[in-house]
Amino acid sequence: MITIHDIHQARKQITEIIHETPIIKSQQLSAICGNDIYLKGEHLQKTGAFKIRGATNKVKQVVKDGATFVTAASSGNHGQAVAYIANVLGVSATIVVPEDATWSKIQAIEAYNGKIEKCGFTSAERLPRAQELAREKDGVYIPPYDDPFIIAGQGTVGLEILEQLDDVDVVVVPIGGGGLISGILTVIKETKPNVKVIGVEPEIANDTLLSLEKGEITTIPETRTIADGLRTSQPGDVTFPIVQKYLDELVLVSEEEIRQALFFVLERMKQLIEPSSAVTVAAAMFGKLGVKDKKVTCVLSGGNVDVRKLGEIFPE
Known part of the structure; x- marks a missing residue:
C-alpha cells in the first residue's frame, strides 16, 4: 500500500503543473442538507478534473525512466490528463476511449495532441487494447487508477482538503475504480483518522459496494449510468485493499438523484x-x-460535461 510519504512526494512532482483548487461554500445547500457543506472544486482543475494529479505523477516517472510513448484507456478525463502531461513533457500519447465517449472530452484530448482510438463501451474492453498498443510501440500503459503513482497523485486532493478546512468532519468522495478515494483515504486516515470518509457510487454502478459485501473484487456487467466517469466494471487490485482497510461507509445514489444534484x-x-x-x-x-x-x-x-448534451440529462 502507498503511504502518506508517497503522497507528499507526489505533491513535489506535480505542484508546478496542477492548480490548488478552491473550497466552495453554499449556504443554501447547507440548509437543505442540515450540515455545513463545502465543495472541493476539482472541476476547476487543469484539464477539468482531478485526473491530472495522478497522470502527472505517473507520466513524469515513466519519462524519467526513458519512455517516449504512452497510452491510456479512458472515458475522457484520465485520457485528457495523460494527453496533456505527455504533450508538456514532449512524448506521444494514444488514448483508447469508448465508442460513446463524450465529444467534448475527445476534442480536448486532440487539443493536447493526443491520438484517439475507439474501442467498446467498458473498461474491460478498453484496458487490454491500450496495453496492447503500448507493447506494439514499446511504450508504457498509464492505468486510470490501479497504480501507486496514480493513487499518490490523487491523494494530494486530500492534503489540500485538510489544509483548507482543518476542522472538517466528513469527506465525501465519488468511487469509480478507486484511485481518488484510496489516495484521499490514505491521507486522511494516516493524518486525522477521526475524519469520516464516505464513498459514493451510482446505484447501477455498484461494483465497489458488492466487492466490499463479498470481501473480494467483484465484477459487474456494463452499466449506462449518466455518471460516465464511474462506469468501472470492478475496483482495482491496488485500490481495493486500501478501500477495505480505511473506508468508513459507502452509499448509493439513483440516476434521478444525480440529475437533481447536478441541476442544483x-x-x-x-x-x-x-x-x-x-x-x-x-x-x-x-x-x-x-x-x-x-x-x-x-x-x-x-467538470468535463458536453454542454450540448445537457438537454439529454435534464429532459423536460
Whole structure:
C-alpha cells in the first residue's frame, strides 16, 4: 500500500503543473442538507478534473525512466490528463476511449495532441487494447487508477482538503475504480483518522459496494449510468485493499438523484460539473450521509460535461 510519504512526494512532482483548487461554500445547500457543506472544486482543475494529479505523477516517472510513448484507456478525463502531461513533457500519447465517449472530452484530448482510438463501451474492453498498443510501440500503459503513482497523485486532493478546512468532519468522495478515494483515504486516515470518509457510487454502478459485501473484487456487467466517469466494471487490485482497510461507509445514489444534484449546482451555484461529480452532492442532498450539523466536504471530481448534451440529462 502507498503511504502518506508517497503522497507528499507526489505533491513535489506535480505542484508546478496542477492548480490548488478552491473550497466552495453554499449556504443554501447547507440548509437543505442540515450540515455545513463545502465543495472541493476539482472541476476547476487543469484539464477539468482531478485526473491530472495522478497522470502527472505517473507520466513524469515513466519519462524519467526513458519512455517516449504512452497510452491510456479512458472515458475522457484520465485520457485528457495523460494527453496533456505527455504533450508538456514532449512524448506521444494514444488514448483508447469508448465508442460513446463524450465529444467534448475527445476534442480536448486532440487539443493536447493526443491520438484517439475507439474501442467498446467498458473498461474491460478498453484496458487490454491500450496495453496492447503500448507493447506494439514499446511504450508504457498509464492505468486510470490501479497504480501507486496514480493513487499518490490523487491523494494530494486530500492534503489540500485538510489544509483548507482543518476542522472538517466528513469527506465525501465519488468511487469509480478507486484511485481518488484510496489516495484521499490514505491521507486522511494516516493524518486525522477521526475524519469520516464516505464513498459514493451510482446505484447501477455498484461494483465497489458488492466487492466490499463479498470481501473480494467483484465484477459487474456494463452499466449506462449518466455518471460516465464511474462506469468501472470492478475496483482495482491496488485500490481495493486500501478501500477495505480505511473506508468508513459507502452509499448509493439513483440516476434521478444525480440529475437533481447536478441541476442544483448548475442553477443555484453557477458551477458546471459533470454527473460523476454530482454523486457526492446527491448523497448530501438526499440524506445518505447519516450525519447532522457537521462540516462536510463533497469532492467535485470534474467538470468535463458536453454542454450540448445537457438537454439529454435534464429532459423536460
